[in-house]
Amino acid sequence: MSMIKVIQPHSQDFSEPVASLIKVSSGGLLGADKAAFVKRAGADIVAQFSRVKFAADEIPVHMIAIGATEDYGPNRNADGFTRDTCQKHHKTFEKFSKFYRDHLNKNPAKSYGIVKLALWNDTMKRIELVAALNATKEAAVRNGGLLADKEMEKLARGDDIGVSMACKIPFDKCSSCGNKARTRAEYCDSIENGGHCKAGGLKRNLGRVLEDGHILHADNPDPTFFDISHVFRPADRIAYISGQLQKAASAGVLSGAELAEQLGVSAPLTFDPARASVYKIAQQIAALEKLAAAEVTAQHNGQNWMQAALATKQQSLNFAECNNVKLAEVLCALAEAGVVLPVRDFLALTVKNANDDTIRAVTSALDGVYTKLADNPDVINLLETNAYFPAASAPSKTRVWAEKAAFTHSVLPQAVERRAYAAVVRGERPVEFSREKVASHNVAAAALAQQYALYKLAAYSTLSEKYGFCWLTANHCVLQNYVT
Numbered sequence: 001m002s003m004i005k006v007i008q009p010h011s012q013d014f015s016e017p018v019a020s021l022i023k024v025s026s027g028g029l030l031g032a033d034k035a036a037f038v039k040r041a042g043a044d045i046v047a048q049f050s051r052v053k054f055a056a057d058e059i060p061v062h063m064i065a066i067g068a069t070e071d072y073g074p075n076r077n078a079d080g081f082t083r084d085t086c087q088k089h090h091k092t093f094e095k096f097s098k099f100y101r102d103h104l105n106k107n108p109a110k111s112y113g114i115v116k117l118a119l120w121n122d123t124m125k126r127i128e129l130v131a132a133l134n135a136t137k138e139a140a141v142r143n144g145g146l147l148a149d150k151e152m153e154k155l156a157r158g159d160d161i162g163v164s165m166a167c168k169i170p171f172d173k174c175s176s177c178g179n180k181a182r183t184r185a186e187y188c189d190s191i192e193n194g195g196h197c198k199a200g201g202l203k204r205n206l207g208r209v210l211e212d213g214h215i216l217h218a219d220n221p222d223p224t225f226f227d228i229s230h231v232f233r234p235a236d237r238i239a240y241i242s243g244q245l246q247k248a249a250s251a252g253v254l255s256g257a258e259l260a261e262q263l264g265v266s267a268p269l270t271f272d273p274a275r276a277s278v279y280k281i282a283q284q285i286a287a288l289e290k291l292a293a294a295e296v297t298a299q300h301n302g303q304n305w306m307q308a309a310l311a312t313k314q315q316s317l318n319f320a321e322c323n324n325v326k327l328a329e330v331l332c333a334l335a336e337a338g339v340v341l342p343v344r345d346f347l348a349l350t351v352k353n354a355n356d357d358t359i360r361a362v363t364s365a366l367d368g369v370y371t372k373l374a375d376n377p378d379v380i381n382l383l384e385t386n387a388y389f390p391a392a393s394a395p396s397k398t399r400v401w402a403e404k405a406a407f408t409h410s411v412l413p414q415a416v417e418r419r420a421y422a423a424v425v426r427g428e429r430p431v432e433f434s435r436e437k438v439a440s441h442n443v444a445a446a447a448l449a450q451q452y453a454l455y456k457l458a459a460y461s462t463l464s465e466k467y468g469f470c471w472l473t474a475n476h477c478v479l480q481n482y483v484t
Contacts, residue, residue: 067126290460
């Protein structure tokens with residue numbers, strides 16, 4: 001068990017804006033801009049920043065994240081992070097975090113920037129971050145996210161933006177009695193209420209100021225920070241609307257853990273070490289991230305001439321040679337040959353009797369399918385039970401058949417490029433990025449679309465074991481969804 005905690009915007013007093021643009025000219029950080037940054041962050045931070053590379057359309061933003069408890073006290077939700085903790089764990093921001101809005105962190109394709117640098121400012125005793133926000137659509141596509149237009153507008157006006165963070169902890173500790181709690185249900189209680197905490201316990205007295213001036217709080221000795229978000233609706237307002245602020249006013253401070261529960265904040269798919277340790281799931285999660293990001297790119301572009309290589313003169317495969325071969329073995333041979341089946345061939349192999357109307361309906365339901373899958377709360381169970389994961393090996397005859405199929409059906413970059421050039425020479429036009437919206441009541445088509453998406457996750461992750469996680473291959477797999 002563990003807890004997710006939210007650190008609210010301006011939850012500690014730093015006496016300056018939490019987020020600030022770093023003004024960098026074409027010649028670098030110079031003159032008055034450099035002096036202003038040194039004044040805000042210190043010479044050591046500026047020196048480390050100068051070693052980080054930013055593209056011209058990535059806007060660097062400096063953010064003050066966490067102040068050490070010994071110097072700033074616990075935050076407004078009575079959570080504390082000691083100097084030692086901040087020094088040991090600040091790099092988890094770099095490893096796990098992207099820049100989101102309102103903690104909608106399940107799908108990296110919905111991020112608005114990346115954390116380039118996480119630093120411990122020993123002079124100011126706080127964790128500071130440097131994020132690169134996507135200032136153009138090109139930057140958004142390159143970073144696998146979205147345009148940070150609203151953030152740019154606010155920062156350009158000199159407005160502060162509410163920045164909220166989230167972390168996961170295996171347990172927290174009462175700052176008075178040292179009780180370790182893996183959930184809020186395990187919080188300590190007062191002696192009068194059957195507990196042992198002389199300070200009254202975190203269960204009922206979180207945030208209480210003791211006679212010696214100590215603020216009773218939850219210390220968080222082992223946090224992993226996985227999310228930094230621009231919060232458009234302050235958490236207090238959300239809590240008030242849900243009735244929690246009134247509860248907090250009568251019962252004490254609203255804890256960071258309870259706030260996370262009320263806001264529905266949870267960790268991204270790739271964050272949980274227990275999930276990531278299961279190799280098959282970890283591979284599919286990595287594939288899902290790549291395909292969801294490529295899907296955003298495809299939707300931005302509108303059309304792509306490379307589709308011609310995927311769609312034109314591509315006859316349906318003949319599966320007669322696979323009649324007595326297990327499905328998992330056929331999928332293994334195809335993945336090893338670099339083939340990911342288009343929807344028509346997938347349905348021919350699995351549904352058998354799919355007609356043209358079914359193919360069109362399923363194709364229409366594929367719009368945004370990877371984003372929907374990433375947002376599905378049951379996605380881990382779907383990956384665990386994915387029936388389309390290829391076998392470890394395939395019969396030699398089936399492998400020969402798959403290698404022949406690769407000539408017209410491979411999604412590997414070189415093969416697609418070769419077919420694209422041939423299509424151009426033949427004068428074949430690209431396929432338009434257009435589709436009719438599938439009716440919401442067409443449950444069968446949506447279900448088949450999800451099955452096809454699961455097949456592609458398994459195929460792409462398996463293919464990538466041999467050929468590597470290539471963005472172009474992911475892009476081709478996504479473009480394949482937009483043609484019949």
